[in-house]
Amino acid sequence: xxxxxxxxxxxxxxxxxxxxxxxxxxxxxxTTKSELLEQNGHVLGLRDINVDMREGEITVIMGLSGxxxxxxxxxxxxxxxxxxxxxxxxxxxxxxxxxxxxxxxRRETMSMVFQKFALLPHRTVVYNAGTTLQVRGVPxxxxxxxxxxxxxxxxxxxxxxxxPHQLSGGMQQRVGxxxxxxxxxxxxxxDEAFSALDPLIRTDMQDLLLELQTELHKTIVFITHDLDxxxxxxDHLVILKDGYIVQQGEPQHILLNPxxxxxxxxxxxxxxxRVLKVRSIMTPLDGNPVPPGAHGEVDxxxxxxxxxxxxxxxxxxxxxxxxxxxxxxxxDMTELVRALVPRVASEAGARKY
Amino acid sequence: xSWGYFVVATYDFVFDGLGLRDWCDAGNTGSATMSMADLLxxxxxxxxxxxxxxxxxxxxxxxxxxxxIVQTRDVTKGVENGFLAMKDALRFxxxxxxxxxxxxxxxxxxxxxxxxxxxxLPLLMVVVYFASKSMRLVAFVIxxxxxxxxxxxxxxxxxxxxxxxxxxxxxxxLGVPIGIAMSRSDRLQRMTIPVLDMLQTLPPFVYLIPLIFxxxxxxxxxxxxxxILYAIVPVIRLTDLGIRLVDKDVIEAADSFxxxxxxKLFGVQIPLALxxxxxxxxxxxMMSLAMVVIASLVSAPGLGVLxxxxxxxxxxxxxxxSGLGIVLLAIILDRVTKAALDRVNAAQKH
Numbered sequence: 001x002x003x004x005x006x007x008x009x010x011x012x013x014x015x016x017x018x019x020x021x022x023x024x025x026x027x028x029x030x031t032t033k034s035e036l037l038e039q040n041g042h043v044l045g046l047r048d049i050n051v052d053m054r055e056g057e058i059t060v061i062m063g064l065s066g067x068x069x070x071x072x073x074x075x076x077x078x079x080x081x082x083x084x085x086x087x088x089x090x091x092x093x094x095x096x097x098x099x100x101x102x103x104x105x106r107r108e109t110m111s112m113v114f115q116k117f118a119l120l121p122h123r124t125v126v127y128n129a130g131t132t133l134q135v136r137g138v139p140x141x142x143x144x145x146x147x148x149x150x151x152x153x154x155x156x157x158x159x160x161x162x163x164p165h166q167l168s169g170g171m172q173q174r175v176g177x178x179x180x181x182x183x184x185x186x187x188x189x190x191d192e193a194f195s196a197l198d199p200l201i202r203t204d205m206q207d208l209l210l211e212l213q214t215e216l217h218k219t220i221v222f223i224t225h226d227l228d229x230x231x232x233x234x235d236h237l238v239i240l241k242d243g244y245i246v247q248q249g250e251p252q253h254i255l256l257n258p259x260x261x262x263x264x265x266x267x268x269x270x271x272x273x274r275v276l277k278v279r280s281i282m283t284p285l286d287g288n289p290v291p292p293g294a295h296g297e298v299d300x301x302x303x304x305x306x307x308x309x310x311x312x313x314x315x316x317x318x319x320x321x322x323x324x325x326x327x328x329x330x331x332d333m334t335e336l337v338r339a340l341v342p343r344v345a346s347e348a349g350a351r352k353y
Numbered sequence: 354x355s356w357g358y359f360v361v362a363t364y365d366f367v368f369d370g371l372g373l374r375d376w377c378d379a380g381n382t383g384s385a386t387m388s389m390a391d392l393l394x395x396x397x398x399x400x401x402x403x404x405x406x407x408x409x410x411x412x413x414x415x416x417x418x419x420x421x422i423v424q425t426r427d428v429t430k431g432v433e434n435g436f437l438a439m440k441d442a443l444r445f446x447x448x449x450x451x452x453x454x455x456x457x458x459x460x461x462x463x464x465x466x467x468x469x470x471x472x473x474l475p476l477l478m479v480v481v482y483f484a485s486k487s488m489r490l491v492a493f494v495i496x497x498x499x500x501x502x503x504x505x506x507x508x509x510x511x512x513x514x515x516x517x518x519x520x521x522x523x524x525x526x527l528g529v530p531i532g533i534a535m536s537r538s539d540r541l542q543r544m545t546i547p548v549l550d551m552l553q554t555l556p557p558f559v560y561l562i563p564l565i566f567x568x569x570x571x572x573x574x575x576x577x578x579x580x581i582l583y584a585i586v587p588v589i590r591l592t593d594l595g596i597r598l599v600d601k602d603v604i605e606a607a608d609s610f611x612x613x614x615x616x617k618l619f620g621v622q623i624p625l626a627l628x629x630x631x632x633x634x635x636x637x638x639m640m641s642l643a644m645v646v647i648a649s650l651v652s653a654p655g656l657g658v659l660x661x662x663x664x665x666x667x668x669x670x671x672x673x674x675s676g677l678g679i680v681l682l683a684i685i686l687d688r689v690t691k692a693a694l695d696r697v698n699a700a701q702k703h
Contacts, residue, residue: 077609106611118606122624122700135612163700183610 004055006187006219007076012049012085014071014243017042020083033242045071047244049085053236055186056217060251062230063240069223072240073189076221077110078102089187107136111180115192117172119164125175126151126160132183143182150178154208170201174208181212190222194229206232227266231255231275239263252280256339268342273305281339282321282329290327294320300328304336362417363408377419436563444567451574454581458519458573462654465515470507474498485692494689497681506656506678513655513682516645520580521638528585528637529630532592533618542593553586557647565651576648583644587636595629596622628698635690642683656682 015023015036023042033044046068053059063069074080075087078094087094094105111132119128127134129151130143138146148160154174164172173193180188190209194202206229213220224230230237231251238248246260255275258264279300298307300323311317311333321329368377408414415422465473474495481491501510535542560579568575599622607617623630649657656675663672 079605079608103611103613106609110609112606112609114602114606116602118600118602120603120621120624122627132610135610135616189609 005052006055006090007051007053007059007221008086008088009049009051009053009072009075010086010088012046012072012075012087013083014045014068014075014080015042015083016045024083044243046075046082047242049245051238051245051248053219053221055219057235058213058220058222058233059236059238060222060224060230060234061238061240062224062227064225066242067240068243069225069240070191071243073191073221073223076187076189077106077112107132107183109185110187110189111183111185112189112191113173113176113180113193115195117164117169117176117196119172119175119179121164123163124160125156125162125164125167128164128175129160129178129182132179132185146184147178147182150181151175153181153212154178168201170197170205173197173205177205177209177212181216185218187219187221190220192223192225195224195226202229209233227270228275231270239266251275252277256280264342271305272340272342273308274303276304276339278302278304278307278321278331279323279329281335282331283335284329285327290320291318291330294318294330296320297322297327298331299323304340307331307333307336362414364410364415364418367410367415368419373419377421379421436566440566447567451568451578454523454577455572455574457523458516458577461515461519462512462573465511466508470502473511481689484689486696487692490688490692494685497685501678501681504674506659506675509654509656509659509675510678510682513642513645513657513679516576516580516648516653516655517638517641517682517686520577520584520641520645521634523577523581524585524588524637524641525634527581528588528633529592532589532630532633533596533623535589535593536596536622545589549586549590552582557583557644558650561648561651570651573653576645576651576653579648579651580641580644580653584637584640587640588630588633591629591633591636592626595626595633598629599625628694631690631694631697635687635694638686638690639683642679642686646679 013024013027015027017023017040019040020042023036023040023044026036026040027044027047031039033047036042036044049072051059051061061069061072071080075082076089076094078097082095085095089105089109094102097105120131123131126144126147130138130140130147133143133146134140144160148157151157151160151174154177156171156174156178159167159171164175167175173196176193180190194205197205209220210233222230222233224233234251236248237251237254239246239254241262247254247258247263252275254263255267255270255272258267277300278298281304282300295311295317296319298310298319298321300321307319310319315333315337317333319331319333320327321331368374412423412425412428416424468476477498478491478495481494482488485491498507498510501507531545535545557579560582561575564575564579568578603621603625604617607621612620645653645655646657646660649655649661656678659671659675660679662668663670663675
């Protein structure tokens with residue numbers, strides 16, 4: 001992971017309607033989404049979006065349906081044109097691109113995975129996986145080799161000559177991922193890529209994605225409406241609601257410090273023991289000596305669930321937290337149990353959104 | 354009374370009331386052309402006028418009251434004269450444009466005629482096999498054609514088939530691009546659909562009337578144009594529909610991978626619209642067959658000629674047997690194109 005910012009979105013606005021320019025001025029003047037719809041008949045899709053996506057990280061954009069997350073991801077490759085704002089990729093403003101440069105961006109810099117797979121039904125799996133190279137004019141014998149390689153990598157060896165309809169949903173999405181990987185682009189856009197799959201397959205696919213990511217270090221933008229999925233995958237989590245960003249940051253941080261009742265309500269349903277990690281709740285050593293009497297050493301990235309199993313449920317235990325072989329903090333099991341209770345129980349009923 | 358006949362016109366009062374009587378009578382005294390009905394009315398008893406048999410104020414009725422008003426027959430005459438006046442100009446443009454159609458039809462007809470049956474039948478078997486990949490269908494087709502040949506209808510059937518081949522092929526050649534253009538432009542679609550509706554609802558005989566005036570009845574292009582105009586509609590409609598129905602998600606994916614609109618058209622839209630396009634081709638072929646029978650009125654050769662002979666000379670047997678031949682051809686063409694369609698469908702289930 002580097003600190004280089006790969007994609008930077010600045011003050012992005014999107015308004016759907018007949019006269020977005022006029023509506024935009026009203027939004028600048030403070031009109032809300034519902035007022036705009038009532039008074040102008042325009043839909044405020046995105047409002048003042050600012051996100052930095054780092055190279056090699058998975059940025060998850062989470063929100064319920066209608067929150068504008070699919071609209072947002074389509075701005076990155078300009079399947080949807082913004083009303084105002086700036087999108088920089090590798091420091092270049094893609095909104096200034098002409099047709100030819102945009103096509104090149106879509107072919108070489110970005111590849112996309114879709115919720116409904118969007119495979120070509122009349123082409124074999126290997127041809128589908130090779131589509132991203134084929135559009136660039138790569139001859140068949142070359143893109144087939146590359147496609148086979150990635151199909152194998154996502155666990156579909158031997159299925160190359162099948163047609164998409166002969167595969168299950170999970171396998172079809174593997175083809176979708178292989179297709180995106182074949183393009184060898186540094187950025188992958190995943191639009192609710194696993195939402196159409198059943199839960200077990202979804203978990204498999206999430207594991208596959210994380211496994212691929214440890215190896216490939218792509219910049220991934222992942223859209224989901226599922227908080228568990230978001231917390232599992234995200235290096236950087238962006239939570240959208242009604243077209244604006246409610247909160248963004250490190251997922252563990254958001255989970256422990258929700259800044260909005262909407263998010264509190266969201267995170268109150270989460271299995272915190274499985275999501276929270278030792279590093280998020282430990283007491284840092286900050287140069288102090290390791291206190292005596294610890295019951296053992298545990299890894300920095302362990303989940304709380306594994307800690308409860310390790311301690312056998314005994315809250316009197318405490319552990320030393322290790323990172324890369326060095327002690328970085330201590331963990332008190334009482335502390336851990338306290339962290340499992342959401343800061344504010346959801347009684348406000350933010351679910352009505 | 355100053356006009357020629359003594360039936361008092363119902364609408365006299367209108368012109369009298371408006372003070373137009375002088376204008377009506379000016380320069381014309383009773384020379385309006387009379388129809389047979391008028392003559393009969395003249396000789397018969399004078400009608401009792403009552404509100405129950407008040408005639409609609411049509412041109413003919415008004416003409417009775419005022420000779421300055423034209424009769425309906427003058428209107429049809431006017432249309433005819435207008436068309437005849439345009440005819441030479443139209444012909445000057447259309448004749449050379451459509452001449453290749455005559456050549457294609459003539460050469461295909463003679464090709465089908467000179468090819469001996471023992472080459473033609475196996476050739477058709479091969480074509481049917483490659484379209485349908487079904488030996489049962491090949492056997493069925495051959496049985497039908499052998500039956501037609503056995504009752505000495507082979508030559509007629511081949512003529513009909515030749516005309517259908519040419520016309521359906523040209524329909525696809527012209528119709529698919531028109532359909533594609535329509536699917537890409539809402540404006541073109543709005544403009545084209547009324548024309549297609551008209552072509553589809555106009556009785557087939559009506560096509561023939563202006564064509565007879567434009568071209569000589571002995572030219573094959575006369576019936577070629579009539580068949581193509583009649584049969585091209587479904588292939589245009591279904592190509593347009595098929596491309597518009599292509600899954601939006603797949604189109605979006607194609608865009609996201611940076612396909613050019615050309616790559617998208619040939620790599621995604623046309624292949625995915627193919628089941629609909631093929632359904633259009635099937636309809637087009639069936640409609641060509643329907644029209645080729647009617648076109649025998651304007652010298653199209655084939656089984657239709659025999660049907661026509663059956664009607665004209667009241668030769669019941671000739672008419673019925675050739676009708677059966679047409680049914681057999683229809684079944685063959687329908688089954689073969691449907692089998693090809695099913696193969697396309699099977700290849701791209703979702």
